[in-house]
Amino acid sequence: MKITLIGYGRMGHAIEEVALSRGHEVVGRIDKGQEVEISPSTDAVIDFSTPDSAYDNIRLALEGGFPVVSGTTGWTERMSEIREMVERQEGAFFYSSNFSVGVFLFRHLVRKAAKLMNNLPQYSDVEMEEVHHIHKLDYPSGTALTVAGDILSEMDRYSDTRAYLGDDERPSVAKDQLLIHSLREGEVPGIHRVAFGSAQDVIRLEHEAFGREGFAMGAVMAAEFLQGEKGCFGMEDMLHFD
DSSP: OEEEEEOOSHHHHHHHHHHHHTTOEEEEEEOTTSOOOOOTTOSEEEEOOOTTTHHHHHHHHHHTTOOEEEOOOSOGGGHHHHHHHHHHHTOEEEEOSOOOHHHHHHHHHHHHHHHHHTTOGGGOEEEEEEEEOTTOOSSSOHHHHHHHHHHHHHOTTOOEEEEEETTSOOOOOOTTEEEEEEEEOTTOOOEEEEEEEOSSOEEEEEEEOOSSHHHHHHHHHHHHHHTTOOEEEOHHHHHTOO
16 A cells, blocks of 8 residues: 655654555655645555644545545544535545544443443543643644543533643533643643542543554554545444444
8 A cells, every 4th residue: 555644743754654564655745834745656645734734635635536544633623524525526534533442442431431420420520631742732632522522422411521721720611511621741642531520439541642653553554444445434433333
């Protein structure tokens, strides 16, 4: 498989290393500020660019007839447009806010816990925290929003989220709002925590990434999965999570 990388920062380099180790070839490397030109020989485009460029990058690749994998967060308010484009052009698109298999195991555990807690009102106090490196531009993380969505889907109490960053004053929240605290520290690859609290105790679930290799592996696996496919896909489709 021949891959074009859009976004050649830390994640782009990690993806290249994994792709080469799996016998693939990287035929294009497009870094921030460079014009997006995709080699006609490309079998898959993998986009880990920036929130302000991701939509245009994905649109350009899809218009060229290339399968696209995207892990860029902070742009998904335009996801419906991409889905319409994929359907209209019979293209292939794979999106995830986090390509780590471990994160999907974490999400599965959080959903199960939230479902149990929904029937135990004493554990109705739920809070989330996410920690990432200082280079991450958006907050809360796309993964945190995805996990929050899992909780909202299982707990009747919550219907919305509210986030705050770093040392900002903790905001007041409505009873139906799930609070997410975002921290940006050093070179942290990613930590996500969920706490279910009662007056008597607290139950915590946590996922910590030790590096970018797990995310890179998932992105390359997604590109492999897209070969010959048409439509929009996510990690649930590749890993068969229910």
